[in-house]
Amino acid sequence: MENYAISLNNVAKSFHHKQVIAPLSLTIPKGQLIGLLGPSGCGKTTLIKMVMGMLKPDNGEIQALGLQVPHRQLLIDIGYMAQADALYLDLTGEENLQFFAKLYKLSKQERAERVAYAAQLVRLTDDLHNKVGNYSGGMKRRLSLAISLLQNPPLLILDEPTVGIDPVLKKEIWSELVRLKNDEQKTILVTTHAMDEAEKCDQLIMLRDGHIIAKGTPQALKAHYEAQDFDEVFLKAGGEVL
Ligand SMILES: Nc1ncnc2c1ncn2[C@@H]1O[C@H](COP(=O)(O)OP(=O)(O)OP(=O)(O)O)[C@@H](O)[C@H]1O
Numbered sequence: 001m002e003n004y005a006i007s008l009n010n011v012a013k014s015f016h017h018k019q020v021i022a023p024l025s026l027t028i029p030k031g032q033l034i035g036l037l038g039p040s041g042c043g044k045t046t047l048i049k050m051v052m053g054m055l056k057p058d059n060g061e062i063q064a065l066g067l068q069v070p071h072r073q074l075l076i077d078i079g080y081m082a083q084a085d086a087l088y089l090d091l092t093g094e095e096n097l098q099f100f101a102k103l104y105k106l107s108k109q110e111r112a113e114r115v116a117y118a119a120q121l122v123r124l125t126d127d128l129h130n131k132v133g134n135y136s137g138g139m140k141r142r143l144s145l146a147i148s149l150l151q152n153p154p155l156l157i158l159d160e161p162t163v164g165i166d167p168v169l170k171k172e173i174w175s176e177l178v179r180l181k182n183d184e185q186k187t188i189l190v191t192t193h194a195m196d197e198a199e200k201c202d203q204l205i206m207l208r209d210g211h212i213i214a215k216g217t218p219q220a221l222k223a224h225y226e227a228q229d230f231d232e233v234f235l236k237a238g239g240e241v242l
Pocket residue numbers: 015016020038039040041042043044045046047083
């Protein structure tokens with residue numbers, strides 16, 4: 001199991017008797033960039049919240065980085081970017097970053113280095129002294145992404161990290177995600193609706209109504225379903241629950 005960054009064994013979740021995640025098993029190897037794809041409401045956020053230990057599965061077991069979920073250590077070892085920004089609006093960008101960096105017990109010098117790196121990565125350096133309440137939606141997303149990278153975690157779980165971010169910065173963020181995987185062996189699980197982002201992943205997992213309907217490399221999925229793009233893969237894989 002320890003070769004896997006994440007493993008789910010027979011994990012299921014319902015809300016009010018409605019099954020949102022069907023019993024599913026899945027392994028995510030270390031050092032890969034994995035895309036979780038599927039229409040709104042298919043269960044992506046529910047799945048990753050269970051991996052984070054924020055939601056308890058009804059059935060099954062989850063391990064992350066060799067630890068049984070939930071585990072305190074995973075709050076440090078997983079950099080998590082939620083879909084809804086959890087930021088302090090009355091504080092500046094810098095104060096938000098410093099606050100989270102302190103939670104991770106980084107030394108003063110590490111804090112300064114990591115805050116500078118993360119702010120620069122998302123191009124917020126010049127806005128760090130402004131209150132987050134005055135940031136645009138895209139700036140808040142960028143700050144949330146910076147926070148998820150602060151403690152330099154081996155595993156990143158990012159829920160739609162580039163929604164509301166302009167195409168140029170989106171490209172830069174994706175280059176950095178690929179670099180983090182290639183040069184620093186990070187494992188990155190990212191949910192996305194964007195087909196150009198799916199192309200950059202090592203593996204894709206397609207989810208529909210809580211079932212995995214297709215998984216594989218972007219190239220293999222397109223070849224298998226004789227599809228031009230991932231929308232077509234999704235449609236053609238639609239009837240075929242794995
Ligand atoms: N706490 C909850 N209580 C009740 N229902 C919930 C809860 N959380 C999620 N759901 C329901 O579970 C289903 C899956 O939601 P989820 O947020 O996992 O979807 P998603 O694939 O992440 O969608 P999106 O792409 O829009 O973020 C939805 O029907 C949602 O309404």
